[in-house]
Amino acid sequence: MFAEVLTIGDELLTGHTVDSNSAFIASELTERGYWVRRITTVGDDVEEIKAVVREILARKPEVLVISGGLGPTHDDVTMLAVAEALGRKLILYEECLEKIKAFYERLYREGYIDDPSLNEGRKKMAYLPEGVEPLENTEGAAPGAFIEHEGVKIFVLPGMPREMKAMLEKEVLPRLGKRKFVQRKFLAEITDESKLAPILKEALERFNVRIHSSPKGFGKYIGLIIFAEDEEELEKTVEYLESKGIKLEEA
Amino acid sequence: MFAEVLTIGDELLTGHTVDSNSAFIASELTERGYWVRRITTVGDDVEEIKAVVREILARKPEVLVISGGLGPTHDDVTMLAVAEALGRKLILYEECLEKIKAFYERLYREGYIDDPSLNEGRKKMAYLPEGVEPLENTEGAAPGAFIEHEGVKIFVLPGMPREMKAMLEKEVLPRLGKRKFVQRKFLAEITDESKLAPILKEALERFNVRIHSSPKGFGKYIGLIIFAEDEEELEKTVEYLESKGIKLEEA
Numbered sequence: 059m060f061a062e063v064l065t066i067g068d069e070l071l072t073g074h075t076v077d078s079n080s081a082f083i084a085s086e087l088t089e090r091g092y093w094v095r096r097i098t099t100v101g102d103d104v105e106e107i108k109a110v111v112r113e114i115l116a117r118k119p120e121v122l123v124i125s126g127g128l129g130p131t132h133d134d135v136t137m138l139a140v141a142e143a144l145g146r147k148l149i150l151y152e153e154c155l156e157k158i159k160a161f162y163e164r165l166y167r168e169g170y171i172d173d174p175s176l177n178e179g180r181k182k183m184a185y186l187p188e189g190v191e192p193l194e195n196t197e198g199a200a201p202g203a204f205i206e207h208e209g210v211k212i213f214v215l216p217g218m219p220r221e222m223k224a225m226l227e228k229e230v231l232p233r234l235g236k237r238k239f240v241q242r243k244f245l246a247e248i249t250d251e252s253k254l255a256p257i258l259k260e261a262l263e264r265f266n267v268r269i270h271s272s273p274k275g276f277g278k279y280i281g282l283i284i285f286a287e288d289e290e291e292l293e294k295t296v297e298y299l300e301s302k303g304i305k306l307e308e309a
Numbered sequence: 310m311f312a313e314v315l316t317i318g319d320e321l322l323t324g325h326t327v328d329s330n331s332a333f334i335a336s337e338l339t340e341r342g343y344w345v346r347r348i349t350t351v352g353d354d355v356e357e358i359k360a361v362v363r364e365i366l367a368r369k370p371e372v373l374v375i376s377g378g379l380g381p382t383h384d385d386v387t388m389l390a391v392a393e394a395l396g397r398k399l400i401l402y403e404e405c406l407e408k409i410k411a412f413y414e415r416l417y418r419e420g421y422i423d424d425p426s427l428n429e430g431r432k433k434m435a436y437l438p439e440g441v442e443p444l445e446n447t448e449g450a451a452p453g454a455f456i457e458h459e460g461v462k463i464f465v466l467p468g469m470p471r472e473m474k475a476m477l478e479k480e481v482l483p484r485l486g487k488r489k490f491v492q493r494k495f496l497a498e499i500t501d502e503s504k505l506a507p508i509l510k511e512a513l514e515r516f517n518v519r520i521h522s523s524p525k526g527f528g529k530y531i532g533l534i535i536f537a538e539d540e541e542e543l544e545k546t547v548e549y550l551e552s553k554g555i556k557l558e559e560a
Contacts, residue, residue: 068521071345072492073336074534078327080350085324094322095357097350099331102521106346113364131522132506132513179506241323255383255430262383270319270353271382283325 061092062119064110066126066136067217068101079125079222086226091239092121102127107139115143115210121234122210123226126217128200130179137203140214141187144207148185154192154201155184161199190214193229197221204233240289244282244296246271247305254280257302265295281309312343313370315361317377317387318468319352330376330473337477342490343372353378358390366394366461372485373461374477377468379451381430388454391465392438395458399436405443405452406435412450441465444480448472455484491540495533495547497522498556505531508553516546532560 063083069075077099084094098114100106107127114122127136141148159176166174183200186192193202193213198221203214213230215222248254258269268285286292296306314334320326328350335345349365351357358378365373378387392399410427417425434451437443444453444464449472454465464481466473499505509520519536537543547557 068519069534070332071335071348072339072521072534073332073334073345074494076327076329076332077348081321081324081327083324084322088323094324095352096361097322097328099348101346110347130506132510133521173504177504179504243325253424253428253430255381259383268319270323270384283320283323 060095060119061087061121061123062095062114062117063087063097064114064122064124065097065099065217066102066107066124067099068133070099070126071101079217079219082219082223083123083125083226086231087121087123087234088241090231090234092234095119102133102135104135104139104142107136108143111140111143115208118208119210122212123215123230124213125215125222128183128202128214128216130183130199134182134200136214137186140203140212144187144205144212146187146189149188151184151186151192151201154186155181157194157201158184158199193225195221195225196228197224202229204229239285239287240292241283241285242292242296243309244284244306245309246280246282246299247307248280254304257299257304260302261295261298264298266291267295269295282306311346311370312338312372312374313346313365313368314338314348315365315373315375316348316350316468317353317358317375318350319384321350321377322352330468330470333470333474334374334376334477337482338372338374338485339492341482341485343485346370353384353386355386355390355393358387359394362391362394366459369459370461373463374466374481375464376466376473379434379453379465379467381434381450385433385451387465388437391454391463395438395456395463397438397440400439402435402437402443402452405437406432408445408452409435409450444476446472446476447479448475453480455480490536490538491543492534492536493543493547494560495535495557496560497531497533497550498558499531505555508550508555511553512546512549515549517542518546520546533557 063080065077065080070077080097087094098110100110127134138148162174165171186203190203190205193204195201200216202225205212215225270283271280284292284295314331316328316331321328331348338345349361351361378385389399413425416422437454441454441456444455446452451467453476456463466476521534522531535543535546
């Protein structure tokens with residue numbers, strides 16, 4: 059049961075913007091028990107996006123969350139690329155067009171924009187791949203999309219963090235299952251990380267858990283994250299580590 | 310002339326850590342004229358890393374920068390995975406072992422650690438793929454590696470930001486060529502982004518440039534980044550945009 063995340067945007071590839079969206083999405087998926095296996099970032103380019111979407115589908119994740127490139131400008135090409143990757147047409151969704159129209163009319167009434175009319179760029183956002191379920195954007199103009207394709211649940215979200223987060227919470231998470239595993243974060247008191255290695259190795263063999271350790275400088279503390287199928291297995295692992303002299307403090 | 314970035318770490322896939330390393334690396338590569346085409350993140354897993362390194366090599370980038378997973382713990386497996394991906398053995402580099410020894414002796418003398426001896430985890434960091442040039446880590450224990458493989462310059466760097474940045478600046482950038490293209494960042498004054506689309510589209514057809522635009526809310530300003538082969542082409546593009554009524558302010 060694994061998931062992948064794909065973020066799209068030239069600004070991520072030039073390093074002008076740090077991709078905090080993928081961490082947010084990954085964190086929410088992890089919380090719900092998905093093992094995020096890979097995060098990929100490509101630019102606003104139809105061929106690149108198409109290629110990477112096809113590669114991801116070939117790996118058969120249960121869930122693919124895509125974020126970025128849904129806006130009104132020439133470089134927002136994600137929906138077109140996803141449509142092409144899935145072998146579907148890009149078609150006008152009338153209900154989306156109505157919402158986009160209402161959105162710009164509201165901005166106009168509130169004095170944010172000079173012209174509420176549906177120009178080409180604004181209208182473009184109502185075009186989604188054929189057969190998707192449009193996802194509501196409560197914070198912006200561009201709708202998202204959900205489609206199940208060859209067993210993969212694909213969600214396409216905007217790239218603006220506020221819009222992405224709202225859509226993830228209101229539209230994506232309710233369509234996913236319940237939490238499937240537990241994780242807990244600790245600070246382990248130990249002089250240095252390499253002393254921990256043989257003890258962790260033994261714990262991994264004894265229990266059905268995954269453990270991630272990360273150094274917190276060269277001080278006395280090492281960060282540990284333990285993942286388990288259930289609370290009991292996690293608790294047994296914690297007890298074992300403590301029996302080996304590792305002091306754990308919940309972080 | 311494109312580059313790829315690969316960051317490695319379970320903490321990135323769970324969303325516990327935002328991957329700011331890839332943005333830093335991408336930014337430095339972009340500054341030097343490399344077009345970063347893709348950023349990928351995978352976990353601390355030999356098979357995953359091996360698979361993705363092979364996929365990247367098959368795309369034939371000029372440069373591949375890998376960061377993360379060089380430390381002393383059980384989950385630091387990057388060098389092993391890279392060695393396997395390249396069909397090379399992992400071998401002990403005596404000069405690296407000496408430096409690692411000196412590093413822990415210094416930490417011991419300075420009172421940071423209780424035991425300076427070379428245990429298994431510490432010794433592991435001196436094992437690099439056969440035939441690489443070790444890269445010096447001025448900020449930590451784990452050396453990096455440089456190798457040219459099938460025409461791809463591969464750099465393997467630590468994941469701790471301070472160590473990665475120092476190694477990138479001191480060891481990687483001097484091995485890369487000079488800046489090959491220019492980029493400039495602007496704020497464009499316009500009521501909303503979609504009005505800009507037809508003008509940008511025309512500019513892209515007329516000039517040999519790439520333009521990235523990003524909304525700055527629904528206010529009067531749109532962020533623009535223009536990339537060109539040389540300053541002259543960039544200047545001509547700016548003049549064209551201004552002739553079409555777009556007010557540009559260098560950002």
